[in-house]
Amino acid sequence: MLKKEREGVRRTEGRAAETLKKHQDQIRQYEDFADELGHEPGDVALAWLLHQPAVTAPIVGPRTQEQLDAAIRALDVSLDADALKRLDDIFPGHRTAPEDYAW
Numbered sequence: 001m002l003k004k005e006r007e008g009v010r011r012t013e014g015r016a017a018e019t020l021k022k023h024q025d026q027i028r029q030y031e032d033f034a035d036e037l038g039h040e041p042g043d044v045a046l047a048w049l050l051h052q053p054a055v056t057a058p059i060v061g062p063r064t065q066e067q068l069d070a071a072i073r074a075l076d077v078s079l080d081a082d083a084l085k086r087l088d089d090i091f092p093g094h095r096t097a098p099e100d101y102a103w
Contacts, residue, residue, distance in 0.1 A: 029090045039077050046074030048087055 020027065034041040049058040062068035079087070 026090055030087075033083075033086060033090065037077070037079075037083065040070065040073070042070055043074045043077050044079070044087075046071060047077035047079050048084070050074070051079055051084060 030044075031041050034044045037044060039047075046058055046060070049055050060067075060071040062071060
């Protein structure tokens, strides 16, 4: 079971449930890695965005003070080259052609 499912916070029906099931191994690895780093997964995600050269300013939309505090915490998350590599290993993203387009 994934972290937010245990906490009763994660959506567990419809398309969200299908996507979670499809990627549950990656999400579990990611949550475990965030725990190893000593940070919440959302904080690590925003910190990762701040390390991407194409992202000049991640936009957050907090509805509560807790959500705003979490977004600000991401500024204190330091990701070294090894951590960034591990995140790329967990979520490899798209590759260039022909790998992503091969049958």
